[in-house]
Amino acid sequence: MVDLFLDRVLVENNSDQDEFNTEREIIGILENRVLLLFFASAECEKCQRFVPVLNSFFRKLKDPAYIEYPKLLALIYVSLDQSEEQQKKILKELHKRTLFLAFDDPYRKELHAMFKVKDVPAVVVLRPDGSVLSPNAVRDICRLGTDCFRNWQESAELVERTFMLNEEFDDPNLRSTTDPVRRLKYKTEDDKRNKRWWKLWVKGKDGNGEEEKDEAWDMKRKSGDGGIWRKR
Structure with missing residues (x-):
């Protein structure tokens, strides 16, 4: 899974827009984690309705204000937006620990084709070895909330x-x-x-x-x- 982003630049959705581009940095933020690839667009009404749900889901699994031990989970927003302003609109609602690819990075479209995303919103769940755990977990996140992470953790054999x-x-x-x-x-x-x-x-x-x-x-x-x- 880490290999997917070793030669890429990931940006953290915080006020400083911290960039991670070295092999050591990428491994540090992605290794031994369940990875969520969130495909969406600001033009999609379903995406706009799902963003607050995903944001709450991720916050409850990563934020010390909600949970004692932040889970081994990483979230990357893969924008299918038509403009950088649209991308910023969704990022504004997402947790500050969310990672994303810059709008001008063509790798966004490559990931879209690689995981054969047909409908948005889509949340592709990957094990630490890069294998697909769920091709689209949107329904599970809406129905089960944070409980679905336990199933992912067991399937990924995370300790x-x-x-x-x-x-x-x-x-x-x-x-x-x-x-x-x-x-x-x-x-x-x-x-x-x-x-x-x-x-x-x-x-x-x-x-x-x-x-x-x-x-x-x-x-x-x-x-x-x-x-x-x-x-x-």
Whole structure:
């Protein structure tokens, strides 16, 4: 799936219009994710009605305000618009984490032909290996909402590493991937304190003065009197 965009420029739909064009950047934003290719046009009334639905769907899966762990999901808008202004109109409604191809990029039409998109709106769902999971998920998104992502995740065999950390440490309140590091740090410090205590105890036991005091106290208790026991 990453190979589809390795030689392309993807733009993020934020205020800075950040561009991703190096192999490292493209892999970083697309690898190990379910990819949604959203084909639409501002001239299409169905597309205009579907945009708020898709935007809400994506926001609830990616925005920390709605979900604790953003899902392994990427959304790319493939514009079939007739003008750049039309493209901007739809992008204005989509989440700021949405990616898109520049209006003057001919690859938009190549993707349209590659995935044989006949009707719009269309959401082509791809597994991380690039295989098609759903040729058009518009109906599923409208009917099932965010629940359909669970089916995609299972089919794509994606593994949420954050959940693995929770299971490994058996702590339902784990909130950060740095928690295991802190736990190891504290465990190590506890071990060090225990070792220091053990060394002091052994040292005191091996010292002649301390050992004689302990022995004298033992014999005094055994004698049962209050007198002072003297070692012969």
